[in-house]
Amino acid sequence: MENKITTLFKIKYPIIQGGMVWCSGWRLVSAVSNAGGLGLLGAGSMYPDVLREHIQKTKQSTDKPFGVNVPLLYPDIDELMKIIVDENVKIVFTSAGNPKTWTKFLHDKNITVAHVISSSKFAKKCEDAGVDAVVAEGFEAGGHNGREETTTLALIPQVRRATSLPLIAAGGIATGNAMLAAITLGADGVQIGTRFALSAESSASEEFKKICCTLNEGDTMLCLKKISPTRMIKNNFYNRIEEAEARGANADELKEILGRARSKKGIFEGDMDEGELEIGQIASLVKEIIPVNKIINEIVSEFNETANNISAIRL
């Protein structure tokens, strides 16, 4: 398969690995890129020096394209961007901010830019900002999430109508069938988070990966809507948030309960009770932790097998 996404990023499969906090270090990124996808370092959970180290280690581990995901609200963003340029990174995915702010700077350094959005209104803003591709992410995605609560199934066709930019679907995609469904809806490729967060090469703690493999439907929930909507597992910490929200707690009180470094405590350090356990709805479909190349092989075979079956179906 060759299309807008494989051509833009010079990759074999239009499969992007979401750059997730506490999961997406050099091991995951190089494994995905070596298997024919596009690995993205998750700069959101890295101090600048840590990011530099991970970029260098990724370059030592793969000669394939890879990128960095940068949440634009990152406090030391200037330093981060400087490192990205210094280290000759060629692909940046930006999220959580205005695509206008950094796209020109990055383009001037010959860096390809994709931006993550949750509505087609922002697809137009991405066009105006000159980004090279958009990631449209639905309500079912883990972690930070759009306020519109539009699901991937509803979002992709609308972003497709709004823009001709290369379109990457995200949220709820963990299998070859879901990837084919996304392409059917008009996407050119997919960004997969949860499934790779739960791979052998993910830097998430074993405790986190293990608990994710036991989830049922309904075991994650979008909460913290008065601060920034976030999907997480319903654990003790979530229950406290949920109780506070039900009685009408305001943003300040919620911030106090949230405190600092909760996602690190949960995902990276393995505190399953008091950590913020960000993961997507589709985690309940994942039942074992396997290496990235096996995940990608499974996705590719399922995609092709289902495409074969579909090719015989007409109404």
Added chain:
Amino acid sequence: MENKITTLFKIKYPIIQGGMVWCSGWRLVSAVSNAGGLGLLGAGSMYPDVLREHIQKTKQSTDKPFGVNVPLLYPDIDELMKIIVDENVKIVFTSAGNPKTWTKFLHDKNITVAHVISSSKFAKKCEDAGVDAVVAEGFEAGGHNGREETTTLALIPQVRRATSLPLIAAGGIATGNAMLAAITLGADGVQIGTRFALSAESSASEEFKKICCTLNEGDTMLCLKKISPTRMIKNNFYNRIEEAEARGANADELKEILGRARSKKGIFEGDMDEGELEIGQIASLVKEIIPVNKIINEIVSEFNETANNISAIRL
């Protein structure tokens, strides 16, 4: 196309029209059945005598199969079921209740039974109850909705794994592409609500249909979670609910704000400020009110065209 769903209901296309309150009278139902889908009367908004009249008028308007959707929490349910049997209705879709309660009764009268669910846990319960098909409905659907908030994209593959029963996907499906995506995910057919609620033959008020054609992404929201999660348009009434929920109002207070007959006031009587305007997320994709046969033709051509395109794609 012949499959489990077309065979079970003896219809041409595996397209079910959701039995929606205030939208699904005999005009809509007979139009859908005449066009090769399966029309369902929405008994949830009909007094028993009204249902009887609509069944009789449907029978006069089509010789094709049609059915009735019955919310099992309906207060006069015994009377409703008696009318369904008296009038020789052959297909019943049940929702909002335990599938065990009525399935045997209906089967004894030779009636085919489908049940609406929002999680794969309930798929097993449907199997145990002996229902003939399940409708798995995701978070993006309009009106009353599951507590798990699982989206259609995440739900369908999990229900598919949980049961071999004929599977109808619902929530966020308004186009041939989305129908093909649902089949890709493992569904045998689709239930379409919003698109048919916004057809020429729908009994919803012109005011309601018109406002739905102006919606953008994020203009519907799931609320009333302390009573029964319901997706509706953000209008004045919604704003009052939202304000009350944000300050922690309990179920009793919400019920008082809700009052009675709000969905009738909005959808049927056309009060766009104070009515409860139930509609799915995918309404923002619908921009004009057209007749049912044109809708079904569009869905079928798009499905076939995209299936043609997909049939050439392999990873």
